Amino acid sequence: MAANPQPAARLQWFFGAIALPSGWRVGVGPMIAATVLTLIVLSALFAPLLAPHDPLAMDALQRLKGPSDTYPLGTDAYGRDLMSRVLTGGQISLFIGIGAAIVSVVIGLLIGLVSGFFRVADAIIMRLMDSLMAIPSILLAIALVALNGPSIWSVMGAITIPEIPRVVRLVRSVVLSAREEPYVEAAMALGSSMPKILWQHLMPNTLAPLIVQGTYICASAILTEAILSFLGAGVSTEIPTWGNIMAEGRVYFQIKPSLIFWPGLMLSLCILSINLLGDTARDLLDPRLKKREG
Amino acid sequence: EGKTITAVMHSGLRVLDPIITTAHITRNHGYMIYDVLIAVDENFKPQPQMADWTVSDDGLTYTFTLRDGLKFHDGAPVTAADAVASLKRWGKRDSGGQLIFDVTDSLEAGDDKTIVWKLKSPFGPLLDIVGKQSAVPPFIMPERVANTPAEEAITGYTGSGPFVFVQDEFQPGVSVTYKKFADYVPRNEPASWMAGGKKAMVDEVKWVTMPDAQTSINALLSGEIDYLEQVQIDLLPLLESSEDVSVETRDALGYQTMGRLNFKHPPFDNKKIRQAALMALSQEDVLGTLIGNPDYYKVCGAIFGCGTPLGDETGADTLISGGDTEGAKKLLEEAGYDNTPIVLMQPTDVISLAPQPVVAAQALRNAGFNVDMQAMDWQTLVTRRASQAKPAEGGWNVFFTNWMVPEISSPLISAMLNGRGDDAWFGWPKDDKIEELRAAFVAADTPEKQKEVASEIQKHTMDEVLYIPLGQYLMPQARSNKLTNMIPSPVPVFWNIEKAD
Amino acid sequence: MLGYILRRILAVIPVMAIVAVFVFLLLRLTPGDPAAIIAGDAATPAQLERIRTSLGLSDPLHVQFFTWAKLLFQGDLGTSLISSTPVTQMIGQRIWPTINIALMTIVLSVLLAVPMGVLAAWRHRTWVDYVVMGFSVLGFSIPVFVIGYLFILAFSIELRWLPVQGYVAPSQDFGKFLARAILPCLTLATIYVALIARMTRASMLEVLGEDYIRTARAKGVKETVVLFHHALRNAAVPIMTIIGTGFALLIGGVVVTESVFNIPGIGRLTVDAILARDYPVIQGMILLTSAIYVFINLLVDLSYTFFDPRIRY
Amino acid sequence: MKFKSRNFDQASNVLEITGLTVRLTGNDKADPVLDAVSLKIRQGETVCLVGESGSGKSVTSLSIMGLLPKGVLAATGGHIELEGRNLLELNAQAMRDMRARKISMIFQEPMTALNPVLRVGEQIGEVLDTHTKLPAREKKARVLDIMNQVHLPDVERIYRSYPHQLSGGQRQRIMIAMALILEPQLLIADEPTTALDVTTQKQILSLIAELQEKHGTAVLFITHDMGVVAEIADTVHVMKLGRIVEHAPVETLLRAPKQDYTRQLLQSVPSLSPRAPRAMPEGQTVLAVEGLQKVYGAHGVFSRREPTRAANDVRFSIPRGRTLGIVGESGSGKSTVARCIMRLIDPTEGEIRVAGKEIATLTRRQLRPYRRHIQIVFQDPFRSLNPRWTIGRSLIEGPLNIGEDKQAALARAADLLTLVGLPDDAVHRYPHQFSGGQRQRVAIARAIAMEPDVLVADEAVSALDVSVQAQVLDLLDELQQKLGIAILFITHDLRVAAQICDEVLVMQHGHVVEHGTAAEVLSNPQHAYTRALIEAAPGRSWDFANFKELQGA
């Protein structure tokens, strides 16, 4: 789901602070989050090595079994190994999350820069973006996926498109306020060309909020993927993702909760970590806060 | 304050025209509000319902006589003209109906009560088809409604059946309400499947849709609903501990699940490769994954279903014995399979259809097929299976579906046994032999002769791989113990049911 | 003031126009053939073609668009391809459950989230702050349907306090409505509360650093007055904004919650329509939800003038 | 110059601070922010607290109010005694009771110190709500009464207005009304006039004096403006690095400062008497402006804003090596002229001739080659350098734009830094590693790097402390002599103008009302507005730098 950028807010998890080389102080919470996230990413990357079974191999006689030596987390309704599926599922989920974040940030950055600086383009672009924003993202996503078929690409596209206007707005607002800064006027007075000012003076201002926004997009994309799967409009079930493992497992929620629990746990831990890191990044990157801290 | 039965049906009612669609939920709706001329009993025998009939000795003239007291919900009497118009509209849509109308000389109302149907040549199974309970039974509507073109959906919902459709409370896909039709005159015979007296014992029946299987089970357990038409077998344990709820199999025949290959495009235009595909598959694997609990499925190689008069398992040995991967490999090799990818469509949103493709894909790959399984929702699949394009260009090679056993229990009804090429059912086999056999079946005038022909058809179907039967399964229903006397028919009907306080 | 309102209202027109074009193209340019769905299992290609023609699907794209747009102007959203019911009528039947649930969720969320956010900002960097923020991050991290299931499991199945599912109109029986609406509202509210509490906190933190807060304290005003009278009103604009834009999130959540709790609202109508390729319904629904979104955000924009007298341009 | 010379020996103490020490919390090693500050204020007395930025003036005042930012600063020692009670020991509720009833405070920024979303009448009334139980009617009457006392016009209307609908001076009056409505014994004013222009400042100062007289209030007045001190103080305390280094009655302090720091502070105050006229050089005209006009915001369908004529028929010219000053109160159009000349905004009408070329109508692209001839230095040293760029990168931005070689430009940048008095290794540092004055030097170096003919300095020293200000002014002077640049110097501070300009141009409401040599305009003003401006300059008859009356005043 879309998380919006929020200005200054600080989340310092525990008082025990650890000093980083650059003098940044990071709470223990974000450290744990970073560790968890690293572990999840690694486990997804090395899923083929870690998974005890082929995540697609079915055994009709071993449906919905509990944990055993062969199947550490038990099996799903097709008799596939849950653990292998959850591990492998991370690959696509993370791919969708990171992919959606990168694509929407890059596209949004380009549009936002142009829109923030050129008044004429701005009016048109912002109307377009308003319209894109007005279409509820989940509905748009379901529609796109249902109409284009449930490939990873349509899911990613469906998640990315509604995020773009938010990024554009963010970038634009940064550019709008930054271009009033005297140093931008100074650059103009020094004869720097518009593209140069845009890219060298204004763009760097957007990076910090974009990194933060990117983490939120990443988290919300992973979550949206799960919801699309739940609504029957996700990635093909043959490719395991946390979302469709849960979607398939939801029927058995009361009988075999582990089918939802494990992917759900991974998903929630992952999103929780990303959000936490996003919050931390926002605090570290927000110059206003630094100033207030003295 | 009357008695109301709240039932969760297998899907939401959206289409209200029971002639235009084959959707089961619409058929069930049809049985609520419409009546039929004749109907089958539990022995598959047509019995009078709205009408009695006589057949001329040459088998060319059928005369139906409407019984007294029949009335539409708007109060108008049911006349022969209504029945004729309804039958004619039905004949344009239903495949069985089309067969009869191919040989029909005339169909007219003799007077207010008699319908005279004259044929050009004898058509043995006419009564079976007119009385069939599924895949579009000829429901009788008022003439004005029945005059709607067969391509357009009707807009008036006046029937003469035991329940009245409450237009104001209808929410497509959510809920539909039926009120008891006070003026309905049931037959005197006891109810037996679709035949016999249809006595409404409750004042109101409400069908609600629940998109979530667990929600509906929980709702049944907490007494919020009375009846659940289908319970997913894996979820049965949730219901077992409850004393207020019974789980039972209403319909002992159940469903047949099957695969269909596309005859128009390589590689399945090659008979050997079709045979290889059949050989690769194992019913046990499919059913085990689809249903799991062996109490609720049956390995069955009969294309007409096991437990039906025509059922016969000839030629299905590999299917019912666990598949023959090696044999399939050999056949593929002989056929010179060039590794053309086969597009296998998988609907992800229908629980009873999602596992078959997954299991099949695995089995086909094991046999050496290059499988391209494409996931989609059911509606996309429905759209796409109608496409005759090349598989790589939006067409397809294989899909799976389920039929209720009564819908495939005879070569006249079973859509997959049509061999008329482009006019045939999706997959479009051009197979003159099967058409000959079907004609022979129509011409067969005794059950024994029919059985003989049916057995030929079974053999031929398996050899040509017109379709691949993948076994039979049952869908249990669950009801509150307050409900009693439900008719154990394939179509869930709400007459006869009583509800305790 | 009037100029501002008028300008905001006029700005809605191009937005909705673009949405309309977009929605139309989205549906027509992507595969999926409603005719095949209507035709059913036993249709022949010829039958399909006839149905397509009768639906106007064989006309050129722009003709279809103008036909559609013209009817749209007359308030006619067309007729469902599947159930042959007018779309406006379907929406009319289904919209009230959604509106009631959504309104209740918004009220509930605001009542919960705003004090939470204010408290967290006031007690910045104390355990109160950490608990509120912890909850907010958590609220973002668990899929809605899982939350819904957990609530059902806990409150309906284990404790048996509330019904599992369903919807009763409040006009029919308010008690029953409430009993059935509580769980879906709570489910929906988790994300929304997280969102609003977060924004309230951030925005309050900013405001609490402003000079006029110091002025208020210098007057000897009580902390509660400082927080709720002086600070909150100044923090209101971003909070209102997030309530407005968060509405999109709510719509997404509604779709899921309506499935889990079996509420006959427009969320489910849309999903069903999309899965069934019921074009007129999909178009109508996306247009409607977009219009609601735009309308809500228009209200939010106009509410700025109430919270902040400086916005009068 | 007439100083206040009342004797307070008999007056009772209102507030007595002894040994007040304030530290950053959780950091005992750092130097204390306030180091044993002692100070007393007697009834009716005006105590001025002066000192450079960051010396701890505001922290002192916030300590008295009990408003030190929680968790950041805390009083760790000393007493603040009011009516025999130590304020540092009061609980939160008791301290709240004190505020507005016993001690009130006015803050520096009238723009931000009022709550923008509440009507000002309500904000004044809130003091009464908090501390008294008056019926609504009486409450309003008292509010209107105090509003009358602070000489607000049309009080009924202003009562219902929001802060943004009032001018800066009016807002500061509201603050004062709010502070005095309960007749507190002590009024703390932390730079209450710094953000106002001189004429308004004068009004506010006399208002405070008037009310002090009327209510017998003691005033703690914080300022860095020595002129203001000379006008209003009874006693002066000088602060440096958290300590009070000297205190004395005002006249004593100004005539005979004891501490070096105080002398240095006073010597940095520029004199209002114009500098000695420089010989008119033969240099050609490098900037000529003719009939310049700028109208803001004349479009927008629903915009009801009146177009603002921010500059009207402005004309002047500057020859090489000379300095032209533009003075005028806030909003008179000074910056507008500067920005038009720089072509940062497009003038509505008029000619701008730079190095003989008309540039008013050139497109941005055509303009670029001419940019180098005219450069600008902005007011805010903290925002005019890109915080993400090293000083070196900022310095070579212009030269690179006109095609200079990067290595050469970098080498020259190091030279420039030496020229403006910074170490040449500063190239690799970032702006935040410099003080405000140093940054302003960098900004000047950046402008000089283009070797311009004209340098526009828009309030280039207004944000700086007087001592730093003096250094930067010296730097500009030195550069002008070395490089022969013409300077267009924009300021609202007549003292600064007097020290640096050859010619002065006075603007009011976008019009030039007077134009002449600095000596003529400042010593013998013709226009009423110019006279009013000079009248309003506080301490105008005192020569701070020489500790004596100004000659001829």
Ligand SMILES: Nc1ncnc2c1ncn2[C@@H]1O[C@H](COP(=O)(O)OP(=O)(O)OP(=O)(O)O)[C@@H](O)[C@H]1O
């Ligand atoms: N909130 C704060 N957090 C940390 N340090 C602070 C804070 N407020 C003030 N200080 C420090 O206390 C010292 C004194 O600051 P103060 O604001 O009293 O200076 P000042 O004399 O009022 O300066 P100015 O003339 O610029 O207003 C400074 O060194 C400043 O850095």
Ligand SMILES: Nc1ncnc2c1ncn2[C@@H]1O[C@H](COP(=O)(O)OP(=O)(O)OP(=O)(O)O)[C@@H](O)[C@H]1O
């Ligand atoms: N971008 C703008 N749009 C509309 N009006 C403006 C704009 N910039 C300035 N003005 C108006 O033009 C007038 C002159 O403004 P300008 O900034 O030139 O004054 P100034 O003399 O520099 O004042 P100060 O001493 O406060 O800097 C003012 O009334 C101001 O409100």
Ligand SMILES: [Mg+2]
């Ligand atoms: Mg200060």
Ligand SMILES: [Mg+2]
């Ligand atoms: Mg200015």
